[in-house]
Each structure stands twice: as C-alpha cells, then as structure tokens.
Amino acid sequence: MPVRRVLTGITTTGTPHLGNYVGAIRPAVRASVQPGVESFYFLADYHALVKCQEPERVQRSTLEIAATWLALGLDPEKVWFYRQSDIPEIPELTWFLGCVAAKGLLNRAHAYKAAVDANTQAGEDPDAGISLGLFNYPVLMAADILLFNAHEVPVGRDQIQHIEMARDMGQRFNHVYGGEYFTLPEARVDESTALLPGLDGRKMSKSYDNAIPLWLPAKDLRKAITGIVTNSQAPGEPKDPAASHLYTIYQAFADAGEAERMRRAYADGIAWGEAKQALYERIERELAPARERYQELVAHPARIEEVLRAGAAKARVRATPFMETLRGAVGLRKLSDPVARAAGTSRKGHAGPRFVQYREDGKFHFNLLDASGSRVAWSKAFDNPKEAADVMARLPREATFHERAILLGDEPVANIGPGEAAAKDVGDLLRAIASAAP
Ligand code: TRP
Numbered sequence: 001m002p003v004r005r006v007l008t009g010i011t012t013t014g015t016p017h018l019g020n021y022v023g024a025i026r027p028a029v030r031a032s033v034q035p036g037v038e039s040f041y042f043l044a045d046y047h048a049l050v051k052c053q054e055p056e057r058v059q060r061s062t063l064e065i066a067a068t069w070l071a072l073g074l075d076p077e078k079v080w081f082y083r084q085s086d087i088p089e090i091p092e093l094t095w096f097l098g099c100v101a102a103k104g105l106l107n108r109a110h111a112y113k114a115a116v117d118a119n120t121q122a123g124e125d126p127d128a129g130i131s132l133g134l135f136n137y138p139v140l141m142a143a144d145i146l147l148f149n150a151h152e153v154p155v156g157r158d159q160i161q162h163i164e165m166a167r168d169m170g171q172r173f174n175h176v177y178g179g180e181y182f183t184l185p186e187a188r189v190d191e192s193t194a195l196l197p198g199l200d201g202r203k204m205s206k207s208y209d210n211a212i213p214l215w216l217p218a219k220d221l222r223k224a225i226t227g228i229v230t231n232s233q234a235p236g237e238p239k240d241p242a243a244s245h246l247y248t249i250y251q252a253f254a255d256a257g258e259a260e261r262m263r264r265a266y267a268d269g270i271a272w273g274e275a276k277q278a279l280y281e282r283i284e285r286e287l288a289p290a291r292e293r294y295q296e297l298v299a300h301p302a303r304i305e306e307v308l309r310a311g312a313a314k315a316r317v318r319a320t321p322f323m324e325t326l327r328g329a330v331g332l333r334k335l336s337d338p339v340a341r342a343a344g345t346s347r348k349g350h351a352g353p354r355f356v357q358y359r360e361d362g363k364f365h366f367n368l369l370d371a372s373g374s375r376v377a378w379s380k381a382f383d384n385p386k387e388a389a390d391v392m393a394r395l396p397r398e399a400t401f402h403e404r405a406i407l408l409g410d411e412p413v414a415n416i417g418p419g420e421a422a423a424k425d426v427g428d429l430l431r432a433i434a435s436a437a438p
Helices: 020-033 044-052 055-071 087-097 103-107 110-121 132-146 157-176 218-226 243-255 256-267 272-298 301-330 338-342 385-400 423-436
Strands: 004-009 037-044 080-083 153-154 187-188 353-358 365-371 376-381 400-402 403-408 411-416
Touching: 004 020, 004 044, 004 132, 020 037, 020 055, 020 153, 020 243, 037 055, 037 132, 037 301, 044 055, 044 132, 055 080, 055 272, 080 103, 080 301, 087 132, 087 157, 087 301, 103 110, 103 157, 103 301, 110 132, 110 153, 110 187, 132 157, 132 403, 153 157, 157 187, 218 272, 243 256, 243 272, 301 353, 301 365, 301 376, 353 385, 365 385, 365 423, 376 423, 385 403, 385 411, 385 423, 400 423
Parallel strands: 004 037, 004 153, 037 080, 153 187
Antiparallel strands: 353 365, 365 376, 376 411, 400 403, 403 411
C-alpha cells in the first residue's frame, strides 16, 4: 500500500485550550500512529508573525504548543515534528510559488477579502493597514504543504480555501515547468470530531473569550468548569442531555458506557453542581498525567529546542534534495551543470534521466531525476565531489538493488524515493543514462 502523507501546521499564537485538544490535537496524535501514514506536524511560526507582533508571545506560544504536543504523546521518532522557521526551503519555495500564483487568486482569499471589505465599509483606502504578509499568507501555506508532497491536510472549515489555493499553485507550477513535481493536496475536514462549546455555549474559541485553557492547574480547572452556563433547572428535575453544553463537553471525554450512565443521571435529575463535578473529574483523569509531563517539558525549554532541531534535520532530509530538484526545474542551476547547455534545445524539461549534484553542510550529494525532472533517488553524503562523481559514473552500469537501496558492490550509495518508483524503474533510468553516455 502506498504511503499517505498527512501534514498540518499549528500557528504559534496563544495557548492551547480544551477545544484545540478535543478537535485537533487528540485526533492528530491518535492518527499519527496508524500504519501506512507519514505524519508531518509543524509549528507555523512564520504564519504567527502575520497575526502577532509581540516577540515574547510568539516565543512563549511556540514553547507551549511544542510542549503540549509532546506531553500528549506525539512521538517525534515516528512523525516529522518541526518548526517552520527551521526549514529555509519553505520561504524559498514560497518565492517560487509566488511567481506562478495569480494575484487575482490571492485577491479572493477570505481573510484578505474580509479586511478589504471592512476598509471599504469604513470609507478607508481598501488596503489600509493590510500587510503583504497577510496577502501572501496562502502562498506560504502552500509552500508548507507542497514542499513535503502531502496528500492530506487535516484542517478546520475556515482553512479549506487555503488548501484549494495550494492545489492551484501546485498545479500551475507542474504545468509551467512540465513535470509532476507536486502532489496535489486535499483538505480533510473531520465532521465526526467534537466541536466543543465554550463557557457561554458558543463554540470554544480564543476570539470569543470563552475558552478553558488546556493546562490549568486542577483547582483552576475545577473553577472554570463551575463557570459553564447551565439553565435554571433545580436538582431532582429530569434534564435533557442533548440541550446541555455540560453534557456535550462530558461526551467529548467519556467512553460510550460513561456517556450512557451520564445520560441516565440527567434523566434522574442530577444537580448541575454534581454534573460539573463529574465533568471536572473526568477531564482531570484524562489530563492529569499529561499535565505533569507538560510542566516538566516547559520547565526545560532546551530539551524541546533539541527535539525541534532534530525534527528539522529529519524534515530537511526530504526538503533539501527536493528543493534542489525544484531549483533545477525553474532554471536556478549551476552554470557548469550539463543541463544548462541543453537549454533552448528543448522547450519543456530535459532530454532524459540524469544526475544532479548538490552540496549541503559541507558534504556532497546527488539526485537521480527522471525525464520529467522528478527525483526518483537520492544519494548518501560524500566527503568530496570526486567520490560522488565516481559513484555517478559507475552506477549506470554497475548498480544493484536491495529493497529501496541502490548498491555498488555491497555498499549502499543511494536510496529510492520519496515517490513510488520501484527498483525496476530506477534500473530502467540508469540503463537509459548508460546508453546515452558517449
Ligand atoms: N493557517 C493554518 C491555521 O491558521 C495554520 C497552517 C499554516 C497550516 N500552515 C499550514 C495548516 C499548512 C495546514 C497546513 O490554522
């Protein structure tokens, strides 16, 4: 079964609340352990700068959100967990995509349009107070998604348009540069995850100021729950769980048996005070162990920093060679690169499969590209360019394969990926290079 890549970003403004936990974090952590899935979760701190220009808040929020995901069981060994601003390929790809994105498409983005409409209503200049960052937000988001060739992007409804724009930009790039460079992503809006009501019964949201922070100390959590609105029914009066926000929240934490018992308690006239106590106890049971881990993590920011750095290195194993392919595709190439001489001889793409060499952190690498310029294999790191060149010269005639590895003799020198190419396809490409060589 081919791997599905699932990717989502979390903007680092604010502190996580119970609604974020139930609606996004808990389902994502659960989904991340499914087989056949590669999960990418990242802290969208470049996006945060669009909304928040308080440096301390951006930093603090990044720390809290990272600690939250780790405390709730996200396993950085199993998933790709990184900070957007640690991946320089993201802003670079943002520029590439900005150069194929239609400005008219971005004019229609909901957030930008709403800001323009508000200005127009107020009789101001349409673009008053609107930053280029806000306008460009969807392009940055497209880069986040397309850089890792995500298939699925779990998001809230308000983000669907952004995913459609990412598809549009990916498609245009593929078309302009004549290759299947990008996987076109799909939004996944999970209708079954609970929408949690807040203190006042409206959807729990920071902007309504009705949220219960996820990591309140136990006694503050208890106090907050006491503040959830209820009607004025007296103890002993039968109550309708379907009409109670308290019950909706309880259900988001309870298993089927617990929920059923609580429905019966409502029918039997449980007092609101008791229902609140039961809700508090249920939430506390679920969160208390994670809260301890959270506090431990927040108290040791250097540990989180290390986890994020390792996550970025892991993400860049994918991003760096892919970006090299994209640089080649748009024509940002080494002038000594033989493909430069082919420019003008073919309008679209290049004559055939080829190797492309690049340098990263003082080491030398190469990619094997197919005729459309898509990367089908990537080499290990070589200490000097001569070694890499030797391997490239020998591979077309001497390569053997073991699973996803390409070998010279017994030594693995490259891997097949990240796409679905098989050893046989790679063998065909290498033979094509061998027969094209003088
Ligand atoms: N814009 C998203 C939000 O506000 C956050 C985000 C940034 C994101 N980049 C992303 C979500 C990429 C999914 C994929 O919720």
